[in-house]
Amino acid sequence: MALLWLVVVGSIVIGLQGIWFGRPALRKLKYTREFSKLRCYAGDELEMVETIANEKRVSVHWLRLEAMMPGSFVFRSGSGMDISQGDIYQNHKSIFTLKPFTRITRKHPFVCTQRGIYTLNTVTMTGGDLFGIWRTSKPIPVHLTMIVYPSLVHAEELPAIYQVWQGEVEVSRWIVEDPFLILGVRPYGAGDPMNRIHWKASARTGELQVYKQGWTADPQSWIIVNIQESADMWSVVTRPEVIERALRYAATAAVDAIGRGLPAGFAHNGYRVNGGRDPLRIEPDYGSPHLELLLEAMAETELKCMVPMEQFLHDEVERNEEAQQVRSYLLITSYVSSAMEHEIARLHEQGHRVTVLPVEREQSGVKNNKAVSA
Numbered sequence: 001m002a003l004l005w006l007v008v009v010g011s012i013v014i015g016l017q018g019i020w021f022g023r024p025a026l027r028k029l030k031y032t033r034e035f036s037k038l039r040c041y042a043g044d045e046l047e048m049v050e051t052i053a054n055e056k057r058v059s060v061h062w063l064r065l066e067a068m069m070p071g072s073f074v075f076r077s078g079s080g081m082d083i084s085q086g087d088i089y090q091n092h093k094s095i096f097t098l099k100p101f102t103r104i105t106r107k108h109p110f111v112c113t114q115r116g117i118y119t120l121n122t123v124t125m126t127g128g129d130l131f132g133i134w135r136t137s138k139p140i141p142v143h144l145t146m147i148v149y150p151s152l153v154h155a156e157e158l159p160a161i162y163q164v165w166q167g168e169v170e171v172s173r174w175i176v177e178d179p180f181l182i183l184g185v186r187p188y189g190a191g192d193p194m195n196r197i198h199w200k201a202s203a204r205t206g207e208l209q210v211y212k213q214g215w216t217a218d219p220q221s222w223i224i225v226n227i228q229e230s231a232d233m234w235s236v237v238t239r240p241e242v243i244e245r246a247l248r249y250a251a252t253a254a255v256d257a258i259g260r261g262l263p264a265g266f267a268h269n270g271y272r273v274n275g276g277r278d279p280l281r282i283e284p285d286y287g288s289p290h291l292e293l294l295l296e297a298m299a300e301t302e303l304k305c306m307v308p309m310e311q312f313l314h315d316e317v318e319r320n321e322e323a324q325q326v327r328s329y330l331l332i333t334s335y336v337s338s339a340m341e342h343e344i345a346r347l348h349e350q351g352h353r354v355t356v357l358p359v360e361r362e363q364s365g366v367k368n369n370k371a372v373s374a
Contacts, residue, residue, distance in 0.1 A: 025063070025127030026136055028056040029098075033067075033123060033142050039292070041251075042115045042151040048075075048108040054098035060127055063096040067123040072114035072148075081108060112148045115247065115299050117273055120144040149295040150244070150251040158249065158357070165330050165355040166256070185209040220265070220284055220325050221257055223294075225250050226309045226333035227270030227301070237303035246332045246359045247298050253330055253357075254298075258291045266294045269312040273300040279307055309333065313343035320350050327352045334359040 029052065036047040054060055068089050075083060082093040096104060120142055128135030155162075185201045188208035201209035228234075229242045237243050250266065257264040265284035272280055280297060307315075320327065329352065331344075336356055344354045 024056065024058060025060050025129070025134070026125060026138055029054055029060070029063070029125070029127075031065070031123065031125060031140050033120075033144065035144065035146060038145065039147045039149070039296075040112055041149045042112055045109060045111050048110060049105065050094065050108070051103065051105045052096060052098070053103040054100060057100045059100055060096070060098040061129060063098060063125065063127045065092075065094045065096070065123055065125055067092050067120065067142075069120070070116070070118045072112060072116070073110050073118075074113055075108055075110040112146070115148045115150045115244070117296075117300050118146040118148065120146070147296055147299050149299050150247040152255060153248050153252045155252075158252065159360075161355060162249075162253070162330075162357055165253075165328070165357070185211060220327035221262060222265045222267060222284065222327055222329045223250050223253050223257075224266075224312075224329060224331045225268040225270075225298075225301075226331065226335075227268055227303065227305045228309055229334050231335055231337040231339075233305065234308075235304060237305070240303050242334050242359055243303055246334065247301060249332050249357060249359065251295055251298055253332075254291060254294045258286065258288075258294075261286070263290075264294065266297055267312075268301060269305060269307050269309050271302040271304045271306050272297065273302065275300075275302075279312060308339075310337060310339035310343055313340060313347070317343055317346045317350065320347070320352065329354045330357055331355065332357045332359060 031053075032051045034049050036049065037044070040046060050065070052063070052065075069092055071086055071088050071090050073090070075081065082095075084091040084093075094106075098104065122139040122141055124137060125140050126135060126137040185198045186209065188197065188202075188210050192210045196210040198209045198211055225243075225246050227237065227243055229237055229239050254264050254266060263284035263286050265282050267279065267281045269279050280301075282294060282297060329347065331354060333340075333356060336344075344356070347354050
């Protein structure tokens with residue numbers, strides 16, 4: 001009889017604590033998750049900051065938060081989370097105990113090891129009573145997007161031909177006349193177009209005078225990455241480390257050019273996240289916002305070829321038929337086929353400069369260091 005009463009009283013107590021602590025476990029709980037930066041370079045160390053607040057007078061005996069994170073986010077050991085690591089994603093679990101009217105903030109250091117655009121949508125929150133009889137779950141929207149740029153390369157790690165391209169771009173700032181920069185007048189010379197004649201100065205001097213123009217500071221610099229790793233490759237890249245190195249070269253070149261006050265454009269012959277049916281082309285421009293645009297385009301590049309590079313260069317030749325300005329191309333590629341050499345020669349005939357920056361790849365213990373400048 002005593003045992004029966006003990007069971008009955010115990011059941012009542014357990015039921016009451018379940019109703020008191022379990023059913024309202026997720027009520028008046030606020031949770032936020034944010035990163036110390038939403039844009040970074042691969043290899044940077046960041047912090048994920050979790051804040052959870054219990055805004056009611058009842059304690060939460062246990063609260064579990066679960067979220068799927070990219071596998072390329074490497075968290076420090078002892079970060080206070082249970083991590084189940086996978087090849088692409090990892091499952092994170094965090095356990096909390098919250099007293100009434102309590103706020104907890106936890107910081108988790110981690111390193112972004114790979115470029116890309118990562119979206120985190122929801123965190124699942126589960127809570128219950130002390131004995132786990134009552135439990136409830138609900139998704140918490142977080143809506144975070146992390147953009148990880150390709151890591152930069154030290155100047156000494158780039159092939160020597162890169163310094164040649166740097167010099168050509170810098171010199172080209174002073175050899176192209178700017179039609180909007182007028183320094184004065186000068187005598188008419190053979191080949192000067194009629195729209196440059198300064199008629200008032202000509203009437204005053206009795207000889208034809210033309211506007212004297214300054215030099216442009218806006219060379220058309222293009223950084224092009226070949227997504228193909230070899231001439232016979234099609235569709236998905238089978239050696240991603242080669243193309244990842246090419247994108248790191250491209251990011252370094254863009255940061256360097258725009259950092260020196262030069263405009264830079266970017267293009268490649270691959271697919272991109274949420275991209276269109278045409279290869280990517282971003283026109284040259286100045287400034288930090290434009291640099292972020294270029295780096296974001298590199299971050300979202302997929303390792304899948306859309307068109308062969310020889311076709312891409314052929315289209316560039318056709319597009320340049322109406323170009324009024326000399327362009328300087330930096331073609332970052334792991335190979336140069338005969339068809340590509342033909343299109344590069346056509347660009348050279350149009351008056352444009354093409355510098356091929358080789359991406360080293362090991363084949364039978366020998367590195368390919370071929371460099372071409374046209």
